[in-house]
Each structure stands twice: as C-alpha cells, then as structure tokens.
Amino acid sequence: MIISCVAIDDEPLALDLVCKFIEQTSFLKLEGKFTSAVEALAFINANDIQLVLMDIQMPDLSGMELARVLDGKKDKADTRIIFATAYNQFAIEGYKVDALDYLLKPYSYEEFLKAVTKAYNYFERIDRPKIQSNTVEETQTDxxxxxxxxxxxxxxxxxxxxxxxxxxxxxxxxxxxxxxxxxxxxxxxxxxxxxxxxxxxxxxxxxxxxxxxxxxxxxxxxxxxxxxxxxxxxxxxxxxxxxxxxx
Structure with missing residues (x-):
C-alpha cells in the first residue's frame, strides 16, 4: 500500500526536512509541498490525498483552521492529518480535530516513522473491507x-x-x-x-x-x-x- 501525502510548512527548512523523510519512507508518496495552507487546500480538494503533514502556526490559514475545513468538506476516512509544530500547547487542540498524531519539532526520523506507521495501519484497516478475494490467499494485513x-x-x-x-x-x-x-x-x-x-x-x-x-x-x-x-x-x-x- 502506498499513501499519497502532501507537506505544508511556511518554514522552508522544516518543509525540506519533512519532504526528505517522506521520500525515504517506502510506503509514502509525496504529491506536493506547500508553504501556504490556502494553496494546499485547493490542491487537496482537487486530488486524492490521504495524508497531510503540516505545521500549525502559519500565516493566512493556520494548520488547525485547515484541519477544520477538511473535516467539514471531506469524509474523515479520506484524508487524515499529522501535525508538526514547535509548540506543545497545541497538542490537546490537535487531538480535538482527530489528528492521527502530533510531532514536536525538532523530531527525528524514528519519531516521524512511528507517526506515519499509524497512518499506514489506519488506511490498511479501512481498505480491508474493500478487498475481495476468490482464492485461498494470505488474509493477514496487519x-x-x-x-x-x-x-x-x-x-x-x-x-x-x-x-x-x-x-x-x-x-x-x-x-x-x-x-x-x-x-x-x-x-x-x-x-x-x-x-x-x-x-x-x-x-x-x-x-x-x-x-x-x-x-x-x-x-x-x-x-x-x-x-x-x-x-x-x-x-x-x-x-x-x-x-x-x-x-
């Protein structure tokens, strides 16, 4: 299973890091990277994006505001969010919008991998009922x-x-x-x-x-x-x- 994702962060260095982590993770496919949440929203609505990795504090439209917009416009099962921010006071608010996980900057690849593995397991669980097989094959998908x-x-x-x-x-x-x-x-x-x-x-x-x-x-x-x-x-x-x- 390959998960389509986008990265959003108004800090170029932070954006480059998360993109690097995505590209070295075999089950993730980077579909786009954005410094503007407004531009990212238009792209997400026009494309089949499963996972959004984004900062919370951004100009124009914050990550939390974008999360609420996505929650209202798309089925929750379609697009999930992992937040990455330098401010731990947003953790509780992040879980209120049903974020899959919350990464506190600076974070390591091990921490990133642990978070996106949750996304992998989540999408594999919801896709499992859609898979039909007429042969005696391996059914374990965990x-x-x-x-x-x-x-x-x-x-x-x-x-x-x-x-x-x-x-x-x-x-x-x-x-x-x-x-x-x-x-x-x-x-x-x-x-x-x-x-x-x-x-x-x-x-x-x-x-x-x-x-x-x-x-x-x-x-x-x-x-x-x-x-x-x-x-x-x-x-x-x-x-x-x-x-x-x-x-």
Missing part, C-alpha cells in the same frame, strides 16, 4: 515497519513471537526465521507501536506475543525454546490476562 540497518522492513504482526531490549536496539524475534531482526529503537517505542490486544510487556526487557505463548509455569513464560521471566512490576497485569485466558 504489519509494522522496522528500521533495520539502512532499510525499512515490513514485518507481519503474527510473525513476531517476542521483542527483546538489546542496548540501544531491540531484537525482534520472528517465527519465520532463526535470527532476530535488530532495529535501532527502544522497547518503549515498540510497546506503543504494537497493538495491546496482541502483545504484552512482561519485563523491562521483554514484550511477548500473547498468541505465541506455549506454556506458563510460575513466573516463566515459554515461547518455543525461550523462557521469559515475568518481572515484578508486570506480574499483576499478566496474572489478570491469565485469569481471563483460563476462564
């Missing part, structure tokens, strides 16, 4: 993208058995391959990225896939050949899950 070395790797959620903290990286263990993927991110970022109904953090160094649990003994979770200890701070949440699982 993915995340991981930065592995110098590329983005698409990883199926149901292939992930567990995630392990490793220095400044995480090791993402997969059922389909013997060696884990090593990604430059934090376990906290992975916890926020992975859906909570499928994954659970059970230790300061581990997140597990609930579907891949083979057995549980005392405070140990067994996934394949791996035994993962349940940390003290995570016991109550895990025991609650176990009580629902066994009922």
């Amino acid at each position: 993915y995340i993208f991981l930065k592995v070395e110098y590329q983005l790797v698409k990883v199926k959620l149901d292939d992930i058995t567990h995630v392990e903290a490793y220095k400044d990286y995480v090791k993402v263990h997969l059922a389909s391959r013997p060696n884990p993927l090593l990604s430059l991110t934090s376990l906290k970022s992975m916890e926020e990225l992975l859906p909570s109904d499928q994954f659970m953090r059970v230790h300061r160094s581990f997140i597990i896939s609930l579907a891949h649990i083979d057995s549980v003994s005392k405070n140990e979770i067994n996934i394949g050949q791996n035994s993962i200890h349940v940390g003290e701070n995570y016991k109550s949440a895990f025991l609650e899950f176990m009580s629902r699982w066994m009922s």
